[in-house]
Amino acid sequence: MSGDATAHGLGRRDVLRMGAAGTAAAALAGALREAGALPVPPGPGDGRVRVYVLVLDGCRPEEFGGAEQPVVRGLEAQGTTYTDARSQPVFETIPNHVMMATGVRPDRSGVPANSVYDRAERVVRDLDRPSDLRATTVLEQVRALGHTSGTVLSKEYLYGIFRGRATYEWRPGPVVVPGADYSPDDQTMAEVSRMVREDDPDLLFVNLGDIDRIGHVDETGVLDVRAQRRAALANTDALVGAFVAQLQAEGKYASSVLLLLADHSMDFSVPTDLISVDAILTGRPDLRSSIAIAQNGGADLLYWVGPSGQRRKGLAEVRRLVLAAPGVLAVQTPGELRLGPEAGDLVATCRPGWRFSDPTVLSNPIPGNHGHPVTEPVPFLVTGGHPAVRRGATSATVARTLDVAPTVGAIFGVRAPRGGYDGQVRSEAFTTVPRAAPADR
Ligand SMILES: [Zn+2]
Numbered sequence: 001m002s003g004d005a006t007a008h009g010l011g012r013r014d015v016l017r018m019g020a021a022g023t024a025a026a027a028l029a030g031a032l033r034e035a036g037a038l039p040v041p042p043g044p045g046d047g048r049v050r051v052y053v054l055v056l057d058g059c060r061p062e063e064f065g066g067a068e069q070p071v072v073r074g075l076e077a078q079g080t081t082y083t084d085a086r087s088q089p090v091f092e093t094i095p096n097h098v099m100m101a102t103g104v105r106p107d108r109s110g111v112p113a114n115s116v117y118d119r120a121e122r123v124v125r126d127l128d129r130p131s132d133l134r135a136t137t138v139l140e141q142v143r144a145l146g147h148t149s150g151t152v153l154s155k156e157y158l159y160g161i162f163r164g165r166a167t168y169e170w171r172p173g174p175v176v177v178p179g180a181d182y183s184p185d186d187q188t189m190a191e192v193s194r195m196v197r198e199d200d201p202d203l204l205f206v207n208l209g210d211i212d213r214i215g216h217v218d219e220t221g222v223l224d225v226r227a228q229r230r231a232a233l234a235n236t237d238a239l240v241g242a243f244v245a246q247l248q249a250e251g252k253y254a255s256s257v258l259l260l261l262a263d264h265s266m267d268f269s270v271p272t273d274l275i276s277v278d279a280i281l282t283g284r285p286d287l288r289s290s291i292a293i294a295q296n297g298g299a300d301l302l303y304w305v306g307p308s309g310q311r312r313k314g315l316a317e318v319r320r321l322v323l324a325a326p327g328v329l330a331v332q333t334p335g336e337l338r339l340g341p342e343a344g345d346l347v348a349t350c351r352p353g354w355r356f357s358d359p360t361v362l363s364n365p366i367p368g369n370h371g372h373p374v375t376e377p378v379p380f381l382v383t384g385g386h387p388a389v390r391r392g393a394t395s396a397t398v399a400r401t402l403d404v405a406p407t408v409g410a411i412f413g414v415r416a417p418r419g420g421y422d423g424q425v426r427s428e429a430f431t432t433v434p435r436a437a438p439a440d441r
Helices: 012-018 022-035 070-077 093-102 138-144 156-162 185-198 210-216 225-249 308-323 401-412
Strands: 050-056 080-086 115-118 123-126 149-153 168-170 203-208 256-261 291-296 299-304 328-332 346-350 380-383 393-400
Touching: 050 093, 050 225, 050 401, 070 225, 070 256, 070 380, 093 138, 093 156, 093 203, 093 401, 115 291, 115 299, 123 291, 138 149, 138 203, 138 401, 149 156, 149 185, 156 168, 168 185, 185 203, 185 225, 210 225, 225 256, 256 401, 299 308, 308 328, 308 346, 393 401
Parallel strands: 050 203, 050 256, 080 393, 149 168, 149 203
Antiparallel strands: 080 380, 115 123, 256 380, 291 299, 299 346, 328 346
């Protein structure tokens, strides 16, 4: 389960030579030298541990630390890489960030997808309100112990659902990409830099949206999505390098644990491979008027809103018709996937290369999609300058987005939620899981 840096195919010198931007690479050189070849200096002596969770939204495992990401590859050599890491259903952004922050599945958090049909308000909407999240997050748990936490989340809906939880919060802006409701990584990382320098939170939770959003662009077909995506991978990588260099320059790296992972993967489809539950039910107006649909890219959540006396028979019929449609992979119940009542009555997922969309209004006109099982694999890396981080190792143990909160919680000594976590502490990534000294209160 453990290897060494050469197993990654490139030495430190190569990593540095390939460094994207000159300044970022040069600055990273010091960080890697400090963390690698030379003995790692002990922490600042106050028992402080700084934990940074960086989510590269929508990054595929094979892209992570790949040709465009020499900095990440260097960090892999200084940490523990999980080769079989997984997102959790529904493979979307909001539920997986919630699982990272809570360590519990959607049937306990109330957050199964990005978009749901709200039965009380009778409307399909994003789960972007603080009240949508019923579970406790590690962000407020570390606060309760006298430590500090921060959120720098590039997407407006993530800011929305986690609002009020962390000690320090940043709302995406002033640049918010129209229609995408997110801040570019340059701006997001500028705030990370400021918050680390000025507020210095013990725990920082960061979402970087560029890689995902580049996958979602190109409604016109004019842009070369794959070239754009390579550029986004390289730019985000350089920004991570600059972040590590800052930690080093400010004397924070030796006490730092970095978790780098993605919330879900990305699948690319062609515009003709669409699945419309609306169209599937066209010939059955009785059923169509009884079903509300919440689209989530590669997954559709279906809610029975018809007469309750016809519910059972009607849902069985809907299931049969949807399952028979081209491109549909499975139709399951929320219970089978532990999604809870907010996910409705049926969950339809598509095969690779397909997506759910309304063909008439092109409600989902994007080539990149996730939410369906092919987008389950994610990168997951534990690294950083803390001497307890296990270096140059790989682990085939299954790691999940659910494991972030238990792992962070173990470092800060927070108590597991009632009923325990659904995730696990990723102790393989450490010689001994570091324990932050109690905060002065
Ligand atoms: Zn995402």
